[in-house]
Structure formats: C-alpha cells, structure tokens
Amino acid sequence: MDLHLTEDKASPEEEAAVDAALEKLASSPGEATPLGATDGHARSNGLPARSKRHLLLPVLQAIQERLGWISPGALNYASLQLGVPPAEAHGVASFYELFSLTPRPPVVAHVCDDIACMTRGAGALCGDLERKLGPAGSPCVDGKALWQRSSCLGLCERAPAALITAAGETPRERIVAPAKADSISSVVAEAALGRLTAEIDRLDSKVSVPQAGQSQLRLLGRLGQADPASVDDYRRLGGYEALKKALDFGAERVIREVIDSKLLGRGGAAFPAGKKWQAVHAQRNLHRPHYVICNADESEPGTFKDRILMEGDPFAILEGMTIAAFAVGATKGYIYIRGEYPFAARQLEKAIHAARAQSFLGSSILGRGFSFDIAIRRGAGAYICGEETALFNSIEGYRGEPRNKPPFPTQSGLFHEPSVVNNVETLVNVLEIILNGGAAYSRIGTANSSGYRLFCLSGHVVRPGVYEVPFGPTIRDVIEVAGGVGGTGRLQAVLLGGAAGSFVSPKELDTPLTFEGTRAIGATLGSGVVLLFDDSVDLKQILLRIAAFFRSETCGQCVPCRVGTMRQEEALHRLAQRKPLGSNEQESALLKEMAQAMRDASICGLGQTASGAILSAMDRWSLFS
Amino acid sequence: MESFLVSEQLQAPSPLIPVPRAPAPEIPAAAARDELEITIDGKRVKVCEGATILDATKKLGIETPTLCFLETLTPVNVCRVCVVELEGSRTLVPACSRKVEAGMVIRTDSERVRLSRRVVLEFLASSVDVSTAPQLRAYMKRYKARAEKFGPRAATVAQPPKIDNELYVRDYSKCILCYKCVEACGVDAQNTFAIGVAGRGFHAHIATEFEIPLTNSACVYCGNCIGVCPTGALMGKIEYEMRAAGTWDESRQTRTETICPYCGVGCGVTVHAQNGQIVKVSSPIDHSVTQGNLCIKGRFGWQFMQDHE
Numbered sequence: 001m002d003l004h005l006t007e008d009k010a011s012p013e014e015e016a017a018v019d020a021a022l023e024k025l026a027s028s029p030g031e032a033t034p035l036g037a038t039d040g041h042a043r044s045n046g047l048p049a050r051s052k053r054h055l056l057l058p059v060l061q062a063i064q065e066r067l068g069w070i071s072p073g074a075l076n077y078a079s080l081q082l083g084v085p086p087a088e089a090h091g092v093a094s095f096y097e098l099f100s101l102t103p104r105p106p107v108v109a110h111v112c113d114d115i116a117c118m119t120r121g122a123g124a125l126c127g128d129l130e131r132k133l134g135p136a137g138s139p140c141v142d143g144k145a146l147w148q149r150s151s152c153l154g155l156c157e158r159a160p161a162a163l164i165t166a167a168g169e170t171p172r173e174r175i176v177a178p179a180k181a182d183s184i185s186s187v188v189a190e191a192a193l194g195r196l197t198a199e200i201d202r203l204d205s206k207v208s209v210p211q212a213g214q215s216q217l218r219l220l221g222r223l224g225q226a227d228p229a230s231v232d233d234y235r236r237l238g239g240y241e242a243l244k245k246a247l248d249f250g251a252e253r254v255i256r257e258v259i260d261s262k263l264l265g266r267g268g269a270a271f272p273a274g275k276k277w278q279a280v281h282a283q284r285n286l287h288r289p290h291y292v293i294c295n296a297d298e299s300e301p302g303t304f305k306d307r308i309l310m311e312g313d314p315f316a317i318l319e320g321m322t323i324a325a326f327a328v329g330a331t332k333g334y335i336y337i338r339g340e341y342p343f344a345a346r347q348l349e350k351a352i353h354a355a356r357a358q359s360f361l362g363s364s365i366l367g368r369g370f371s372f373d374i375a376i377r378r379g380a381g382a383y384i385c386g387e388e389t390a391l392f393n394s395i396e397g398y399r400g401e402p403r404n405k406p407p408f409p410t411q412s413g414l415f416h417e418p419s420v421v422n423n424v425e426t427l428v429n430v431l432e433i434i435l436n437g438g439a440a441y442s443r444i445g446t447a448n449s450s451g452y453r454l455f456c457l458s459g460h461v462v463r464p465g466v467y468e469v470p471f472g473p474t475i476r477d478v479i480e481v482a483g484g485v486g487g488t489g490r491l492q493a494v495l496l497g498g499a500a501g502s503f504v505s506p507k508e509l510d511t512p513l514t515f516e517g518t519r520a521i522g523a524t525l526g527s528g529v530v531l532l533f534d535d536s537v538d539l540k541q542i543l544l545r546i547a548a549f550f551r552s553e554t555c556g557q558c559v560p561c562r563v564g565t566m567r568q569e570e571a572l573h574r575l576a577q578r579k580p581l582g583s584n585e586q587e588s589a590l591l592k593e594m595a596q597a598m599r600d601a602s603i604c605g606l607g608q609t610a611s612g613a614i615l616s617a618m619d620r621w622s623l624f625s
Numbered sequence: 626m627e628s629f630l631v632s633e634q635l636q637a638p639s640p641l642i643p644v645p646r647a648p649a650p651e652i653p654a655a656a657a658r659d660e661l662e663i664t665i666d667g668k669r670v671k672v673c674e675g676a677t678i679l680d681a682t683k684k685l686g687i688e689t690p691t692l693c694f695l696e697t698l699t700p701v702n703v704c705r706v707c708v709v710e711l712e713g714s715r716t717l718v719p720a721c722s723r724k725v726e727a728g729m730v731i732r733t734d735s736e737r738v739r740l741s742r743r744v745v746l747e748f749l750a751s752s753v754d755v756s757t758a759p760q761l762r763a764y765m766k767r768y769k770a771r772a773e774k775f776g777p778r779a780a781t782v783a784q785p786p787k788i789d790n791e792l793y794v795r796d797y798s799k800c801i802l803c804y805k806c807v808e809a810c811g812v813d814a815q816n817t818f819a820i821g822v823a824g825r826g827f828h829a830h831i832a833t834e835f836e837i838p839l840t841n842s843a844c845v846y847c848g849n850c851i852g853v854c855p856t857g858a859l860m861g862k863i864e865y866e867m868r869a870a871g872t873w874d875e876s877r878q879t880r881t882e883t884i885c886p887y888c889g890v891g892c893g894v895t896v897h898a899q900n901g902q903i904v905k906v907s908s909p910i911d912h913s914v915t916q917g918n919l920c921i922k923g924r925f926g927w928q929f930m931q932d933h934e
Contacts, residue, residue: 004819004843006834072835085818085843088811090834094823101835382825399822404702404722556802556822556829558703560741563748566827567775574776581776590774597744600717600737601705608716 003079005086010077014063018078021062025055029362030352030375032291032332034396034415052082054415056092056397061339061380064099068106068167084397095399095555097151097381098165098339106167107145107191109184110340111136114301114549115495115542116156116531119459119487120178125160128181133188144192147184151383151549152301153340156458156531157208157465163340164191172196173342175203203343208308210465210482218432218452219425220468223312228347231354234315240360242434246323247368249434254327255281258430260438262450267295267386267423268500268527269605270515273430279410280328280418291419292325292333292372293395294427297379297386299338300498301549302529305454305466306424310337310344313428314351318361318374320427323434325372328420332373336391339379349376383553387604388413388421390555401557402604425454425528445471449514453528459495460487460534469513476509478530487534493617495533497526499546500609502616503539523616540576540623543614547572550610561607564598568611575624584624591615663729678709678720678731687733690742690764692749692855693803694721697916698813701804706745706764709733717741739768746770751779752827754799757857757868761801780827786865789838792846792925794865797830799858806831806850806859814918819844848924852907852917861905861925874899882909885923890914892923903927 010018025031034054059082063074070093079086093099111129113122126136129147133140136148147162155161158177162184166172174196176183190196205212205224212224226233234240246254259274280290294317298306310317321333337345352374355361363371377395379385385394389403392414413419422430429451433441442450449471455478458464462483469478475494485491491506496513502523504511511517518525533542547569556562571591574580580587595611602608617623658673665678665685672681677700682689693704700722708717712730717738732738746765750772755761765772786796802822810820819842823832833842851859860868867873878899885892893912897905906924910917 006837006841075834085821086834087818087821087832087843090832091821091823094832095825404719406724552826554826556824556826558705559745559748559801560705562802562827562829563752564744566780567748567751570775570779581774593740593744596737597741597748601708601741601745602716603702603705 003083003085005076005080006072008072008076010071010073014067014071014074015077017062017066018059018074018081021059022055022081025058028375029356030332030334030373031055032289032334032375032415053084053397054395056082056084056089057377057380057394060089060093060096060099061378064380065165065167065171066169068108069100069102069104071103082397092397092399095382096339096379099380105139105141105143105145105192107141107188108165109145109147109188110150110153110163110165111147111179111184112151112153112155112159112161112163113149113545114152115499115545116152116302116458117160118542118545119531119533119537120159122160125179125181125184129184132181132185141189141192145188147188150340151553152299152303154298154304154307154338156302156304156456158203159458159464163342164188164196165342166191166194166196168194175343203311205308205312208304208465209312210463211467217468219309219428219454220313220466222316223308226313228312228314229350229354231315231351231358231360234313238435239315240319242431243319243322243326243360244366246326246434247366247370251281251327251329254323254434257433257438258327261429261433261441262438262448263426263429263433263441264449264515265423266425266429266453266528268300268497268524270525273422273426276410276420276422277324277327279408280330280420283411283418284329286418289332289415289417290328290330291414291417292321292328292330293388293391293414293419293421294321294333294335294424295386295388295391295421296335296337296341296344296424297383297391298341298424298527299383299386300500300527300529301546302458302495302498302531303456303527304458305456305528307341307344308466309424309428309454310341311347314344314348315355315360316428316431317348317424318351318355320422320430321374322361322365322372323430324420324422324427326370328418330420331371332375334375334377334395334414336377336379336385336395338386339381342378345376345378352376382555383549384555384604384606387606390604391421392419399555401555402606404603446512446514446516448516453513453525455513455528455530457482457530457532459532460485460491460537461530461532462486471514472512474510474512474517475504475530478513479509479532485532485534487532488536490535491532492535492537493533493539493621495531495542495613496529497524498529498531499549499613500524500605501526501529502613503620504616505620524612539617539621540572543617543623544569544572544576546613550606554606554610558601558603558607560598560601561603561610564594564602564607565610567594568598568614572614580624587624588618591618661725661727663725663727663731665731666733672725674725676725678711678718678723678725678729679707681725681731682709682720682733689720689733690767691721692761692764692801693805695805695853695910697910697918698805698808698853701808704745704749704801704803706742708738708741708745710735710738743768743770747772747774749801751775752781753801753856754781754783754796755801755856757799757860758801758855760855782827782830787838788862788865790840790844790846791862792921793848793851793859793861795831795839796858796860796865799856800831801856801858802829802831803855805853805855809849809853809918810844814849814916815845815847817843817845817847820850846921846925847919848921849918851924852910852919863904867899867904873904878904885919887922887926892919894919894923896927903930 161177
C-alpha cells in the first residue's frame with residue numbers, strides 16, 4: 001500500500017518529537033514485536049508486515065506532549081514513519097480526550113468536575129476559575145494556557161482536584177489537589193512561563209492511605225514505608241520472595257495456588273483470576289507468543305486504589321506480572337496506565353529500569369532461564385480503554401473500540417494472541433497467595449469473597465482514602481474505619497462501584513461489602529468505590545453528571561450505547577427541568593426501556609452498565625416527582 | 626440509440642456483447658467440516674462448524690434484520706439490529722458474527738429480542754435521516770418502531786452534505802455508522818484507506834484525515850463505498866441531483882447486466898437507466914469476479930455511451 005499524504009509538512013520540532021519517541025521505543029526491551037511486523041508474513045494483504053502501527057499511540061503522545069496539539073503535518077510524518085494511512089491515524093488521534101487536533105495552548109489545566117469532586121466544591125471551583133481565567137476552553141494567560149472541565153482524575157481522596165499539563169521539550173505535569181482557583185491559576189501562570197519544576201510533587205501517602213504503617217496490612221503494607229524507586233527497599237520489606245517461590249514451584253503449581261485461592265479480579269468484573277491463567281497456560285504448546293497485560297487504566301469515577309499502588313509500591317505490580325508471565329508462558333507484558341496518571345507511569349518506568357538492572361526483569365530472570373520484560377503504554381483519556389478488548393486495540397494502535405466476545409482474550413487477546421489481563425490490585429494479591437498458599441488465602445474473607453480488598457472512600461467521609469480490609473466488613477464498618485460520615489454528618493446515599501455501579505440507601509448499610517453481599521441487594525462491588533453523599537447533595541445533579549460521563553465516554557461503535565447514552569441524558573434533563581414528554585411515569589418507562597436495550601444489545605460493559613446507577617437511584621428515591 | 630439500454634432479458638443488442646454471467650470456476654471442495662446441531666425457535670437445524678447464527682437462521686428461512694452486515698465484508702456487529710437470545714448468555718448476541726456452537730438454543734423473536742431490535746431502530750431513526758434507507762424503514766414497520774418518541778429536541782447528526790467532487794456526494798446526516806464504507810475502502814476490498822472512523826461517542830463519524838476534501842485525500846473514486854452504503858448517505862452525484870429535483874424514479878428504471886468494456890478483468894456491471902439515460906452503474910454482489918466492487922472507470926466512466934458526437 002502506498003500512503004497518500006497531503007502536502008502538510010511537519011516542523012523540525014514535530015519531526016524531532018516523533019524521531020525521539022521512535023528511538024526510545026526501539027531501544028525498549030519491553031516492547032513487543034508483533035508477528036506481522038517482523039516476519040513478513042502477510043496476514044492481511046501485506047499491510048501489517050510493513051506497519052509499525054502498535055507504536056502509533058506513544059508517537060501521537062510524543063507529538064501532543066511536545067507541541068500541545070497534533071498538526072496535519074505532524075500526523076503525516078507519524079503516518080509515514082509507521083506505515084499507517086493518515087485517515088486511520090487521524091481516526092485514532094481523534095478518539096482520545098487528551099489529544100487536540102486543533103492548535104491549543106501548551107498549558108492545560110484539567111479540572112475535575114466529576115461526582116467525587118462535586119461533593120467537595122468542584123462546582124464552586126469551576127465558577128471561581130471562570131471569573132479568574134475566563135470561560136472553560138478559551139485561552140488565558142496571554143494565550144499560553146487554558147483550563148477545561150474533566151471527568152474523574154482519580155484523585156478523589158484529595159478532591160477537588162486538577163491536573164496541569166505543560167507541553168514542551170520536557171513536558172511537565174503537576175497535580176493540584178485539593179485545589180482552589182488561586183492555587184490552580186498560580187501553577188498555570190508558572191507553567192506558562194516555563195517554570196514548572198522537573199518532578200511533580202510526590203503525593204503524601206499518609207493522606208492517600210490513612211492506614212499506612214499498620215502491621216496487619218497485606219496489600220498496602222509497604223506504602224509509605226519504602227522508597228518506591230528502590231529495589232533494595234522493596235526486598236528489605238519482603239519483595240521478590242514470592243517470585244523466587246513461584247520459580248521454585250513451577251508454572252502448574254503457581255496456577256493451582258491461584259485457583260485454590262479463589263481470587264476474583266479486582267478491576268470490576270470479578271472473574272476468577274486462576275481460570276484466566278489456566279486457559280492461557282493450556283495453549284503453551286501452540287508456539288504462539290502469549291502476553292500478560294496489567295490493566296491500570298483505572299478510570300471508574302471514584303476509583304484511585306490502583307494509582308496509589310503504582311505510585312507507592314510499583315515493584316509489587318512488576319513482581320505480580322512476572323509471576324503471571326511465568327505461570328502462563330509469556331515473555332512480554334504491557335502495563336496500560338491511564339493518561340491522567342503521569343506520576344504513576346513515571347514511578348513504574350523507574351521501577352522497570354531498576355528491576356532490569358538487578359535481573360528481576362529481562363533475560364533469564366534471577367539466572368533461572370525464564371525471560372520476561374515489560375513495556376508501559378499510557379492511555380490518552382478514554383475510559384473505554386479499561387475494557388480489556390478496547391485496551392488491546394488501543395495498544396495495537398487502533399481506536400479503543402471493544403471487540404465482540406467470544407473469542408475471549410485468553411484465546412485471542414493482544415495482537416490476537418492468548419493473553420492474560422489482570423487488574424493492578426489483583427496482581428498485588430497474587431504475591432500474598434504465593435507466599436502463604438492458595439488454600440490459606442481462600443480462608444481469609446467470606447465463602448465467596450476470599451482475601452483482601454481495597455476500598456476507595458471518598459465524598460462526604462471524614463478521612464477519604466484507600467482502605468484495606470479482609471473481605472467481611474459491612475458498608476457501615478468500612479465507613480467507620482474511615483472516620484464516619486463527613487459533610488453534614490447526615491448520610492443520604494452511598495454509591496458503590498462507581499458510575500457503572502449502583503446507589504444504596506442508608507437503610508442498606510449493614511450489607512457486607514462482599515461480592516455475594518452486594519449482589520443480594522442488587523448492587524455491585526465494582527472497582528471498590530464507596531462514595532458518600534450527605535443530605536445537602538442534590539442527587540439529581542449527581543445522576544446528570546453520571547449520564548454526561550457515559551455520553552462523553554462511549555466509544556460510539558455500537559448503536560445502543562452511542563445513541564442510548566445520549567437519549568438517557570436528554571430524558572434526565574427533561575425530568576430535572578420538570579418538562580417531561582408526557583408524564584414523569586412515561587419518562588421513567590422510557591428510561592427503563594432504553595436501559596434494557598442498552599444492557600441487552602450493547603457490545604461491552606460500558607453500554608451494559610451505563611444505566612445501572614441511574615436506575616438504582618430512581619428505584620430507591622422518588623427523585624423526580 | 627434508445628433501444629440498447631432498455632433490455633430486461635439480458636439480450637442487449639450490439640454494441641454490447643451479450644454475455645450472460647459466466648459460471649464461477651469450480652473451486653475444489655474444502656475438507657468436510659463437522660456439522661453442528663442447534664435449536665432456533667424450537668426447530669433443530671444442522672450447520673457447518675464455523676457458520677454464524679445468521680447462516681443458521683437463513684437455512685431455516687427466518688428473516689433476521691441486518692444493517693451493518695454484508696456477505697463480502699468482515700462482520701463488525703455494531704448496528705446490533707440482528708441480536709438474538711441465546712440460552713445461558715447474560716446479554717443478547719449478534720447473529721451476524723456469533724459462530725454456532727453445538728447445542729445452542731436460540732430465540733429470534735422473543736419479547737427481549739423484539740424490544741432491543743425496536744429500540745435500536747428507534748435510536749437510529751431519531752438521530753439519522755433515514756429517508757433514503759428503504760430496508761431500515763421496512764424493519765421499523767416490522768418492529769413498530771417510533772422515531773418520534775424521544776421528543777422534538779432529540780440530538781441528531783444533521784449536517785450539510787459534503788459535495789466536493791463530480792462523482793459522488795457524502796451526506797453524513799444519513800449515516801448510521803455501519804463501518805461498511807470504511808471496510809470497503811480498506812482491507813475488505815479497495816485497500817485505499819481514504820476514510821476512517823473519527824471522533825468518539827455520538828459524534829463519531831466517517832472522515833478523511835482532518836476532514837480534508839476527498840479530492841485531496843487518498844480516494845481513488847472506485848465508489849465501492851457507495852456500493853455498500855445501506856442508507857444512501859453515499860450516493861452518485863447524478864442520483865443525488867435527480868432525487869433533489871424529484872426526478873429519480875426507480876420504478877421507471879431498467880437494469881441491464883453486462884460486462885465492463887474497459888479492461889480484461891471482465892467485471893459484471895448492472896447499468897441503471899431512466900428515460901434512455903444511464904443514471905447509475907453498480908455491480909452484483911454475488912458476481913464471481915467483482916463481488917460488488919468496481920473501479921472508477923466501470924462505475925463512473927460511461928459518459929462516452931451517451932456522447933452523441
């Protein structure tokens with residue numbers, strides 16, 4: 001295929017950004033070389049044989065971070081270097097929220113106005129910013145900056161939060177949380193002058209993990225106790241003992257321990273982790289590459305546990321992935337981190353280098369003949385990329401649109417090869433299982449919810465943060481651990497599992513926070529969100545924000561989700577404005593009918609759950625009468 | 626002059642060569658595949674391994690609505706109008722792409738199926754101009770879909786048509802985003818990659834890079850995208866202008882099947898004529914040579930036929 005390019009040329013700076021990114025990718029031992037890209041075997045018309053399409057996302061990112069936007073000339077240059085048709089590269093670039101395809105000031109303040117931040121004054125903050133910097137989306141500070149509203153940034157324990165990004169030769173980021181209009185605008189001014197310091201502030205783990213330092217912690221034990229960049233610190237606190245044990249066990253025994261542990265995935269779907277591993281392991285004789293992917297695209301509003309693990313205990317994630325790779329016979333792995341987590345990505349990158357230097361990654365790990373390496377892929381602002389098949393497409397350089405299942409990832413995953421996808425927290429649990437045995441692990445917690453779990457407490461709670469408990473405590477217990485109800489002190493509602501989860505009322509607080517306990521009341525644990533709303537909150541506004549979230553995050557591929565999320569938001573607006581089509585009851589019936597079609601006919605979990613929280617609230621409270 | 630285009634029985638007089646469609650060359654029989662038995666709407670049916678639920682419903686004579694599906698393209702299963710109920714599955718499954726497995730029990734006309742199909746059609750018709758999509762309108766009638774139920778202010782994809790070349794018009798206010806044109810432009814037929822899906826969510830759309838005009842893009846004007854478009858969003862310019870003028874009348878058109886006169890490939894073409902004038906050229910999707918595809922000459926290069934000089 002000959003690429004047809006327009007006459008737009010890249011500037012020297014744009015070319016340099018692309019070249020530097022490609023050089024870095026080429027020298028990264030963690031990068032996979034998908035079959036089609038190297039062996040000349042034409043799987044479809046010879047195109048993949050010449051294409052380096054799987055490098056498209058990081059290359060676009062490099063342009064965005066250097067210039068602040070992706071110009072037609074830069075896109076042409078990237079397309080040419082990678083052998084990707086420009087119309088397709090444009091389709092990919094326009095998919096992600098953090099990329100701009102029109103000229104944009106280099107400094108952008110992303111100000112979260114999502115549900116957790118709403119409970120902590122995000123509305124007023126945005127109002128103040130409007131007065132201070134002008135309307136959202138329009139240039140300020142001599143055209144060098146702008147601010148815009150953002151979906152959940154995963155900084156809910158420090159709400160209201162803002163992330164400031166500054167494009168340039170050395171791109172910079174800064175977190176401002178809790179944020180005030182003054183603090184945001186002074187960082188923005190600093191950034192506009194090019195004076196943002198090199199390292200973003202390390203977030204104090206005492207704030208994020210109020211339990212830090214307590215001896216009973218199994219998943220959060222090292223948080224705040226070790227330098228997250230030091231392998232030696234990690235090993236001093238028991239790190240890499242699990243890997244050594246796993247190498248002694250052999251793959252079959254490792255898988256048996258994980259199956260025996262009854263570990264269920266912690267990302268939201270709660271699939272048995274051991275079953276996934278076994279399914280990929282079973283294909284080891286096919287002589288096809290296998291992949292291990294750590295899903296760190298934590299984007300569910302109200303979720304921030306994975307970010308805290310990545311920032312505070314990155315080696316644990318690498319160790320968990322290495323054990324998974326050993327068990328399933330993978331030699332390459334990817335960590336897919338959401339684009340809004342620059343600090344976590346940097347910590348992991350440092351950790352990967354350090355681990356490689358001490359033979360915990362690379363060829364023949366610990367001299368035992370098993371080789372494995374890891375590459376990092378940063379997302380670019382797309383909730384949907386946390387859906388595992390969308391994540392594959394995103395890594396492969398396609399639009400982050402979910403694939404139809406079956407085939408499941410264990411058969412046909414990344415680069416259409418057998419793949420294991422595990423959530424960050426799931427992988428950290430694996431260490432505990434290997435160290436103490438699957439059977440012992442399965443006895444912790446309850447019958448159907450084994451082990452330890454992280455909960456993300458935010459909203460109107462006294463001490464927001466990530467909390468670790470062995471499964472068993474009720475919603476009330478967990479709120480107590482976090483110091484009780486904050487705000488007015490009078491609890492109105494709790495959102496479990498995030499925007500894709502469900503609301504529960506104060507009457508349901510004695511429900512155990514277990515998979516079976518929440519299922520019994522028609523709710524879900526999801527990603528571990530426990531978001532509290534006191535009685536000052538207008539729940540209608542929260543529902544509207546959730547509806548807006550799904551409308552803006554749907555990939556747009558399938559009809560029920562693409563149009564349904566729009567129609568759902570429209571109906572809620574009509575109800576909130578007391579202008580229903582017909583009666584309120586008719587609108588409710590319409591919402592329910594749309595919800596059923598979205599649940600039944602959407603391709604992936606986004607459309608299938610986009611109505612869940614909204615309907616759960618309408619079932620529990622008569623919000624619109 | 627006036628007679629040679631009006632030929633109903635494949636007996637085009639000179640100058641067209643009267644060649645009936647050639648029998649397809651014999652393809653050596655593939656290794657026998659296992660037959661699987663499944664149950665659809667209470668009836669048992671045997672189909673080959675690798676067949677889809679849609680293949681099985683066809684075998685039983687059950688009509689399954691499809692919009693994004695085409696025999697010649699890789700199923701993308703995005704329109705979701707073909708969904709069926711599969712026993713044991715939490716959600717409905719797309720008939721067009723789901724492969725049969727032995728023992729599947731499927732319902733194609735349950736209350737659940739009818740509701741999803743109806744709502745999907747309502748979602749489409751409330752957001753897209755379906756005036757030139759007869760198939761979709763027929764499905765709406767079948768499922769009693771009401772596009773107006775979302776009120777007069779429901780968001781739509783209405784936008785001015787893109788007329789940037791002499792051969793065809795792209796009216797994306799009629800686009801249901803079935804991905805067929807992208808597939809036909811890409812690996813499933815033309816390998817030109819002039820267009821892709823861009824943007825996200827409700828505003829996802831078909832576009833060239835940076836929305837540049839087709840004339841600056843990689844487009845080679847094969848028109849294979851027009852051939853697969855199910856809603857008339859992509860349309861030859863002559864048809865577009867005749868429809869705008871109210872003179873397009875398919876009941877008065879003849880369709881003549883013949884062979885493209887240009888090169889030696891032997892593409893089968895269907896010449897659509899109205900009032901003795903060619904108004905469109907297409908190719909039969911089941912033609913062994915073209916599978917519905919043509920090149921710029923075959924699809925658009927017939928002006929000489931009407932040149933009276």
